Amino acid sequence: MSDVKLGNPAVVGLGGFGLSTILLQLHNLGLCGLGPVLAVGFAFGGIAQLCAGLLEHKNGNNFGFAAFSAYGSFWISIGIIWVLNYFGMYKSSTTDVGYFLIGYTFFTLILWFASLFIHSAMATTFSILMVGFILLDLGHFGFPAMNIAAAYVLIACALAAWYMMGAIIINDVAGRAIVPVGKAWLKK
Template sequence: MNNIKLGNPAVVGLAGFGMTTLLLQFHNLGWCGLGPVISMGFIFGGLAQLIAGFMEQKTGNNFGFAAFSSYGAFWIGLGIIWVLNSLGVYESSHTDVGFFLVGWTLLTAIFWIGSMFIHQAMFITFTTLLLGFIFLDLGHFGPHVMNIVAAIVLIVCALSAWYMMAAIILNDLAGREILKYGTPLLKGK
């Protein structure tokens, strides 16, 4: 029997998700340019989350596998849209990006339901992510001010993801629960 303790891939996935989400909202609020968002989007939000997702698959965690792999692909896809726009190869309009976001809103709604079976920290993260996507959708098809509302909600989402990352790391290091996750909202099996 193998008694080697393996690291939890969620720490890297949550770190990458939180960092790129935070940086994008800083950009959406006009606090920083797109350069840091694109670079972190490809590497930390994209590649690192994909790797975390693939590692979650090895642990048998379908939710982590699907979520990290999906949002890793989101960041790579969004980065490609920005690069193609910048190079004039294929320019996606504001409406095109809006439809891209609507697709991600619908997928996020599925993860949001799943998060209710995990714990309250996951539910808060996915609730703010779903609301953020909805506000971004509204901002792309309606008043731009909704993008500002989305940025504020998504900053909370990013910090919620980092809270879960911190809980995994600190609880493991301490050998006890320092940061709580909360109980699931729905019971499975």
């Protein structure tokens, strides 16, 4: 039983995070409708990423457990906000969403600090994500142009997450490190 190799749930979590984030930012730039964002956000960004988080828990990876579960829940929550707004059941204002984003900014700050101890690719991804959340916070509290800046920053973040996903997959199938992830920015 211990000889069975299990897949790394991070590939699904990073994949879902990346695709959902790219689609939302394309929407924010006016290039994509909300329908695909909502569908992928619920399915791949939300449910699949949440499942990846639960599997990281089983693997004993607190960082992956926290990150994938929280950001999977983010996608499900933001999808619910959009649906409630669409049907007029509960209208969330720009600042309502802003407070939601501020909560995730503080959560991301904790994960950003922890990412500095993992590897360069993780620290880079979380550094970019931190900047993206701060820009979104500003965009929802009186500086709407920051949402456009955030879109470009968060596309870079999604691509960084996909880089890590690619590194995990390619290095695994190659049986050696071909795609580098770099050293931790801080020593344990």
